[in-house]
Amino acid sequence: MSNIELDYLRYLGANLSLDLTRGKPCPDQLALSRGLEDMIQGDYQSRDGIDTRNYGGLLGIPEARELGARLLDLDPAQVLAGGNSSLALMYQFLAFRKTQWAHSETAPKFICLVPGYDRHFSVCEHLGIAMINVALTPEGPDLSMVEALVEKDPSIRGVWCVPKHSNPTGHVYTPETVQRLAKLPLLTQSDFVLMWDNAYAVHDLDEDVPPLESLMAHAEAAGTADHVAIFGSTSKITLAGAGLGFCGLSPSVLEAFQRYLEPQMIGFDKVNQLRHARFLDDEHKLKALMDAHRKILRPKFDLVDKKLKPLSAQSLAAWSQPLGGYFVSLDLKAASARQVVQLAGAAGVKLTPAGATFPYGDDPEDKNIRIAPSFPDMMDLGQALDVLVCCVHKASHDAASQSH
Numbered sequence: 001m002s003n004i005e006l007d008y009l010r011y012l013g014a015n016l017s018l019d020l021t022r023g024k025p026c027p028d029q030l031a032l033s034r035g036l037e038d039m040i041q042g043d044y045q046s047r048d049g050i051d052t053r054n055y056g057g058l059l060g061i062p063e064a065r066e067l068g069a070r071l072l073d074l075d076p077a078q079v080l081a082g083g084n085s086s087l088a089l090m091y092q093f094l095a096f097r098k099t100q101w102a103h104s105e106t107a108p109k110f111i112c113l114v115p116g117y118d119r120h121f122s123v124c125e126h127l128g129i130a131m132i133n134v135a136l137t138p139e140g141p142d143l144s145m146v147e148a149l150v151e152k153d154p155s156i157r158g159v160w161c162v163p164k165h166s167n168p169t170g171h172v173y174t175p176e177t178v179q180r181l182a183k184l185p186l187l188t189q190s191d192f193v194l195m196w197d198n199a200y201a202v203h204d205l206d207e208d209v210p211p212l213e214s215l216m217a218h219a220e221a222a223g224t225a226d227h228v229a230i231f232g233s234t235s236k237i238t239l240a241g242a243g244l245g246f247c248g249l250s251p252s253v254l255e256a257f258q259r260y261l262e263p264q265m266i267g268f269d270k271v272n273q274l275r276h277a278r279f280l281d282d283e284h285k286l287k288a289l290m291d292a293h294r295k296i297l298r299p300k301f302d303l304v305d306k307k308l309k310p311l312s313a314q315s316l317a318a319w320s321q322p323l324g325g326y327f328v329s330l331d332l333k334a335a336s337a338r339q340v341v342q343l344a345g346a347a348g349v350k351l352t353p354a355g356a357t358f359p360y361g362d363d364p365e366d367k368n369i370r371i372a373p374s375f376p377d378m379m380d381l382g383q384a385l386d387v388l389v390c391c392v393h394k395a396s397h398d399a400a401s402q403s404h
């Protein structure tokens, strides 16, 4: 029996229960926002005297909209401060958009950049929007491909983008990419929308990550501001399950979206908005908090890189070197990702299902795996990565022995 087989058997017998699936903040990160609890202390009045405990104010209290505007590089008047999830706002926004496509005879389609965020794909599937894969490059989407598709097919209604520290590759769109994307809606007569999910706007792992250009500013200059929808949240700034979600839209689209939401609710949770607005009431507090997150996360990302290194020496894998965000994108040899995920699962290490980073769960080359190192502690992470590396070796070894 080979050393690889022996190592794998040892892991099988080790009764491990480790999880590298979802990009969740770890308990130490959540503890950084303990101060949120002290922000109300019986004072529920917003700056303008709104009693946040009561009904109303669908767009959010002014100071929460200002916080969203700072995060997403927008004007507060363009921002809706919603509930605790930007993903929910994205879903609601596309459901709203779909009501406007009802007259169209062709089924709607969306461009999805791959590898990408599985939950964007689920939103499309759930709303009956067909998905077209386009490659994501280190500069952003393959723009020639995106432009050609949009020009040719009027049933394409939009594109999903995670412009900064993209999930899962960590890529940041270049200024030229953002400028060109702002002009994309000019290429079609369809009611096109750029779904700009800036989930990792301030989530840098390095001190000097180049800033992202403002899509809204370029869209305003190009006359396409009604075709952009910008999203973000404090899920990975404060509390992932109890943060604030934001949406940024042009004035006319914001008004129309507000009318769409009105029958659904009287208002979002304004007490949580007030708590957050007070906790992060200036730029320095936000920066200090993100620095503290970085100190926890950076060593975990460094550990991923260190543990995977032996795989690149043997040309078994290549992986992203993100400057921020929550993920590492691991590319294995073709036709091996499913097997590796299955081997790791059997040894007690849960990985995101192979294929999840592609629409319909279908990675045509079966080679991409998303690694989420934020949640486990350093010891568990190291052990989970050792198992993963062993499984990659075993899959390659098995493939070599089958071909002999």
Ligand SMILES: Cc1ncc(COP(=O)(O)O)c(C=O)c1O
Binding pocket: 023, 084, 085, 086, 087, 088, 117, 162, 167, 197, 199, 232, 233, 234, 235, 240, 245
């Ligand atoms: C790209 C991206 N968008 C959105 C979300 C979820 O955001 P929220 O918690 O605001 O719903 C995530 C979470 O992993 C994400 O990676």
